Amino acid sequence: MTFSLRFRAAVVSIALFAAFLGIWHLATRSTAATTTMTPEYAKLMGLTATQGKSAMPGPLDVGAKLWEHLKQPFYDKGPNDKGLGIQLGYSIGRVGLGYLLAVIVAIPLGFLIGMSPLISKAIDPFIQILKPISPLAWMPLALYTIKDSSISAIFVIFICSVWPMLLNTAFGVAAVRKEWINVARTLEVGTIRRAFTVILPAAAPTILTGMRISIGIAWLVIVAAEMLVGGTGIGYFVWNEWNNLSITNVIIAILLIGIVGMLLDQILARFTRMVTFPE
């Protein structure tokens, strides 16, 4: 008997996950107390020291804590302690804003570069130098000049997501098949109309691929940026729990960051499929 490939893959996935949890559980089991302590001393010490509890939480600890967070994701206990839902909301909001600004700048500019070989050549050295700079390296400069940490975080998102979009747009526009443009020319289509009705649809799949790369990078960077500037966001949550050496909460945050990142990527992937055309 044969099962579909999909079913078999799912079985393997689940088996891998179970094995991972099992190893994790075994690796983080408590060992017996190694030293004897007087009761009053033991009362002042943590579980790691008294019961040999591993500093790394096991899957059961993480699961219990996760359930606790999921039960009330939107609580607000003051400026430094908010629910995970609110923190994720702040992060997504920042990424959205910075990303939107990047789209507004990168796509028209990319069009210009792609359509004009002169500008393309002139701007190229700048892009080549600016592109490989780690977005976080901009952080001190942004803090110093903008003088506002939340705008600085948005600026960092902007600067990291602008390059892939810019390059992909320019490449997509420049690579539109000459025949199509020539056909448009013979039909005496104006430049603006040509850009929107011929080049844009033709370059759309490449542009969206650039946007998909950008959103991935933006989401990677926001966590680090928020750890630096603090205040709100999932990155701040990681930092705050790291302060308390609560590895359980850090693991939960990592899990959520992964899930949100995947969702953002899937949304862009869906858009890409919508504009893809068979040649």
Place this chain on the structure above:
Amino acid sequence: MSTFDNPFDPDRRLRAGGCSCGQHVSEAEHEHAALALRCEPQPSEDKRYEGVVASAVMRAMFPKDAARRAFLKSVGASTALAAISQFFPLQTATEVFAQGGVPEKKDLKVGFIPITCATPIIMAAPLGFYSKHGLNVEVVKTAGWAVIRDKTINKEYDAAHMLAPMPIAISLGLGANAIPFTVPAIENINGQGITLAMKHKDKRNPKDWKGMKFAIPFDYSMHNYLLRYYLAEHGLDSDTDVQLRSVPPPEMVANLRADNIDGFLAPDNICQRAIYDGVGFMHILSKEIWDGHPCCSFAASREFITNSPNSFAALTRAIVDATAYASKAENRKQIAEAIAPANYINAPVTVLEQVLTGTYADGLGGVKTDARRVDFDPFPWQSFAVWMLTQMKRWGQIKGDVDYKAVAEQVYLATDTAKVMKEMGLTPPTTSYKSFAVMGKTFDPAKPDDYLASFKIRKAS
């Protein structure tokens, strides 16, 4: 005249005599009292303020002591109080006085680093000290010292928790643009410690520490100067014999566990946290290096003081008030519970309690008690600033000459804080310089250059 006297006591003088504050019989006794700085509050703040106001009223009504005495003797103190209260609203006047001027800006943001040094700044929020002084303050947790500096300079924060040497460094333009900063209040004294990794539990003599790696929270910190001082007294040059690294306090415990560092001189709850997690042990408390050393400060830019003097005064009053409350041992447990949640320090209550009450596990199986492990005392002694400047020069952070007194007096606002404390009915010291001993060696704030020259181990300048 003193703010503590009963103005309705006929035998009291209302004008100064005896000593400069009028509270003591002689100048000698006054100085003795001033040396032991006290910020214990009076029975209740309201009573204190009432006394201040009533004294002022009595003084205005009876400019001559003889006349007042005659009046009080003939009618009796309680009748006099009742009589005056009838035509002068002491109660209302007291309330108005306690609030000071109307704050220009009521909604303030104050940044802090999550360590127990910030206790007064943090606890003033949940325990209502800010609101008592007519302010609506949001205390914002911040990622590190450089970030808190930048955010305060950028005016995202109106005031902030900083390491005591930082406002001096900022004012001098060390590691930042020179911007005049001020310290209206010291947060805590003592409350730090040298924690070593468990594997060094037999290496208790610092002479054996050659080649070890230590973490400090920031270059411009008391931790840096105290650790270097301590090592130098044991013959180790901190620039050549050991490695010092700036590590944000939260990462210290993890680094100690990972064996990246051998120990640290760190702010508390970090030291105790390392013990709590079984990673390290307490070698010595910083108090054993210099008992009564300042650690963190409450800092604001001069611009903020100029633009919003009333807000600043109210903020200073709230901090002084909170510090006075924190200095009392019986309040410490309540404070530990108030500042432990995730919104504030975010640490286990047991750890904070051990730090604040001074009954703590030392990491080697013993329980130790030291009620002054951490203490709170708001007065910004200018001699503290002079000492820090000598150490900045000693370790090459300041090159060339420095006008110790001018810098200290510009940054550490001893006079203004003394005034605020007096208005609140507390007894500030009458001088802003005091001598103290660091590891048995006396520091004379009048002769900083001689002090500096007396150290054998120092960076050649």
